[in-house]
Amino acid sequence: MTTEVKPSSRERLLEAAATLTYRDGVGIGVEALCKAAGVSKRSMYQLFESKDELLAASLEQRTSAYVAMLLPATDDGRSPRERILHVFEQVESQASAPEFHGCPYLAVQIELKDQSHPASRVAHQVKANLTTFFRAEAEQGGASDPGLLARQLSLVFDGASARAGIQADSLTGLIAPTVTTLLDAAGVR
Amino acid sequence: MTTEVKPSSRERLLEAAATLTYRDGVGIGVEALCKAAGVSKRSMYQLFESKDELLAASLEQRTSAYVAMLLPATDDGRSPRERILHVFEQVESQASAPEFHGCPYLAVQIELKDQSHPASRVAHQVKANLTTFFRAEAEQGGASDPGLLARQLSLVFDGASARAGIQADSLTGLIAPTVTTLLDAAGVR
Numbered sequence: 001m002t003t004e005v006k007p008s009s010r011e012r013l014l015e016a017a018a019t020l021t022y023r024d025g026v027g028i029g030v031e032a033l034c035k036a037a038g039v040s041k042r043s044m045y046q047l048f049e050s051k052d053e054l055l056a057a058s059l060e061q062r063t064s065a066y067v068a069m070l071l072p073a074t075d076d077g078r079s080p081r082e083r084i085l086h087v088f089e090q091v092e093s094q095a096s097a098p099e100f101h102g103c104p105y106l107a108v109q110i111e112l113k114d115q116s117h118p119a120s121r122v123a124h125q126v127k128a129n130l131t132t133f134f135r136a137e138a139e140q141g142g143a144s145d146p147g148l149l150a151r152q153l154s155l156v157f158d159g160a161s162a163r164a165g166i167q168a169d170s171l172t173g174l175i176a177p178t179v180t181t182l183l184d185a186a187g188v189r
Numbered sequence: 190m191t192t193e194v195k196p197s198s199r200e201r202l203l204e205a206a207a208t209l210t211y212r213d214g215v216g217i218g219v220e221a222l223c224k225a226a227g228v229s230k231r232s233m234y235q236l237f238e239s240k241d242e243l244l245a246a247s248l249e250q251r252t253s254a255y256v257a258m259l260l261p262a263t264d265d266g267r268s269p270r271e272r273i274l275h276v277f278e279q280v281e282s283q284a285s286a287p288e289f290h291g292c293p294y295l296a297v298q299i300e301l302k303d304q305s306h307p308a309s310r311v312a313h314q315v316k317a318n319l320t321t322f323f324r325a326e327a328e329q330g331g332a333s334d335p336g337l338l339a340r341q342l343s344l345v346f347d348g349a350s351a352r353a354g355i356q357a358d359s360l361t362g363l364i365a366p367t368v369t370t371l372l373d374a375a376g377v378r
Contacts, residue, residue, distance in 0.1 A: 025300055027216035101302055109355040110299050111214055113290055120355075127357055151363050158357075159348020166298040166309075168316055168347075174340050181374040182367070 010047050012037040017058035022104050026055065026111045026119070056118035059108060063126055066104075069094075071133060080141030081188050084134065084153065088179050091157065092171045095164035102165020103127075106158050130154060141188035149186040153179065199236050201226040206247035211293050215244065215300045215308070245307035248297065252315055255293075258283075260322060269330030270377050273323065273342065277368050280346065281360045284353035291354025292316075295347050319343060330377035338375040342368065 007015070016036040020028045030051050034041050048054040072078065072086045094100055101107060105123035112120050135150035143149045156178055163169040196204070205225040209217045219240050223230050237243040261267065261275045283289055290296060294312035301309050324339035332338045345367055352358040 023302065025216070025302055027214070102299060106351060106355070107299055109357075110291060110296055110351065113212065113214055115356050124355070124357065148363070148366065151358055152367050155345065155348040155352055155358070155363065155367065157348070158351050159344040159346070162295060162299065162347050162351050163344055166295070166313070167304050168298075168313065169340055169344070174337070174344065177337065178341050178344065178371070182370060185370045185374070 009037070009039045009043055013039055013044060013047060013054060014058045014061050017054050018062050018104075021055060021058070021108065022101060023099070026108060052118050055108070056122050059105065059119055059122045059126070062104070063122075066126070067129070070130070080137040081183055084137050084141075084183065084188070085176070085179060087130075087133075087153075087157070088160070088175050091160055091164075092175050095161070095171050100165060103158065103161040106161060107165070127154070127158075130157065138186065138188060141183075143186040143188050145186065149182065149188070152182050156182070198226070198228045198232050202228055202233060202236060202243060203247045203250050206243050207251050207293075210244060210247070210297065211290060212288070215297060241307050244297070245311050248294065248308055248311045248315070251293070252311075255315070256318070259319075269326040270372055273326050273330075273372065273377070274365070274368060276319075276322075276342075276346070277349070277364050280349055280353075281364050284350070284360045289354060292347065292350040295350060296354070316343070316347075319346065327375065327377060330372075332375040332377050334375065338371065338377070341371050345371070 013033065016033050020033060020036055030041060030044065033051070033054070034044050037044075044054070048057065070087055070090050072083045076083070078086070105126045108123045109115070109120050109127075114120060115124065131150050131154045134153040135146050138146035138149040138153075156175070160169075160171055160175050160178075164171050202222065205222050209222060209225055219230060219233065222240070222243070223233050226233075233243070237246065259276055259279050261272045265272070267275070294315045297312045298304070298309050298316075303309060304313065320339050320343045323342040324335050327335035327338040327342075345364070349358075349360055349364050349367075353360050
């Protein structure tokens with residue numbers, strides 16, 4: 001028999017904030033967040049200075065799982081080209097889920113429209129780290145211009161996530177040929 | 190002497206809705222919209238069934254100016270390749286404005302997270318028309334797979350607008366080489 005540890009108020013608030021803002025947007029009210037978490041407003045404000053801080057912490061807390069889902073394992077023996085394609089296979093597979101609303105770190109920045117918001121700053125960093133990953137792989141793979149390729153792959157990542165998130169496109173037969181064309185043009189074989 | 194026609198309550202509401210939702214997001218309240226437009230709530234609800242309908246109408250009303258700004262004139266004598274590149278030059282030039290928050294028709298769909306919302310439906314149609322433009326030009330330009338190229342260009346359009354809108358990238362030296370690579374790969378000379 002395993003002993004189940006009941007999640008703390010803090011954990012339940014982080015979970016509710018991540019889930020509800022992704023589903024409904026950053027405009028979700030404090031009441032709704034507290035209700036979903038089963039935590040009083042008073043307790044919430046004891047744990048977090050503000051809703052903004054709760055939102056930032058909820059994005060921060062999800063980051064390691066998100067990165068692990070998206071990126072290949074370090075030194076998995078595959079080529080840079082394969083490691084880059086791995087990321088886009090994950091996006092394509094995620095995007096087919098009915099509850100997919102695009103990259104949460106892109107959505108939160110578009111919704112907040114304020115790059116100095118604590119949640120925007122967390123999201124900005126997560127996305128900058130993805131560009132850094134692309135750039136390192138591009139360099140490793142001998143890209144003619146690793147900086148440009150990293151920016152292009154970030155653009156495709158965000159464009160694909162956004163379009164799938166608004167159901168403008170399914171990504172099937174789109175994302176792999178696009179990334180392949182860019183890798184070929186950069187000389188990453 | 191020209192006679193200035195004072196904008197009607199309806200026009201002022203449409204203008205306020207378009208401007209404020211683009212700047213602050215779809216969560217903007219009815220009070221704020223009416224205040225900016227100088228129109229009473231009572232008058233607003235006489236003109237529009239709901240805030241949702243006002244939002245949809247404001248997007249609809251901006252569409253012709255948006256399309257005229259973005260697309261080249263019909264039969265301007267340029268090649269399909271140049272006509273496609275024209276669209277992306279407009280995006281790059283728009284994106285450098287400090288008040289740029291990305292494509293308004295993408296943002297509203299990401300924010301609403303509900304494709305059946307009347308404003309999402311307007312936005313979806315505007316974006317579908319852009320893909321139709323790309324497809325027609327791709328066919329005209331002899332693309333090997335016009336459907337794929339149109340999807341790729343739409344993806345680049347949304348990725349570029351989104352990234353510039355959240356200040357993740359400036360687009361300079363990015364959008365033209367990316368589109369050029371895709372046009373070359375599709376055989377559009």
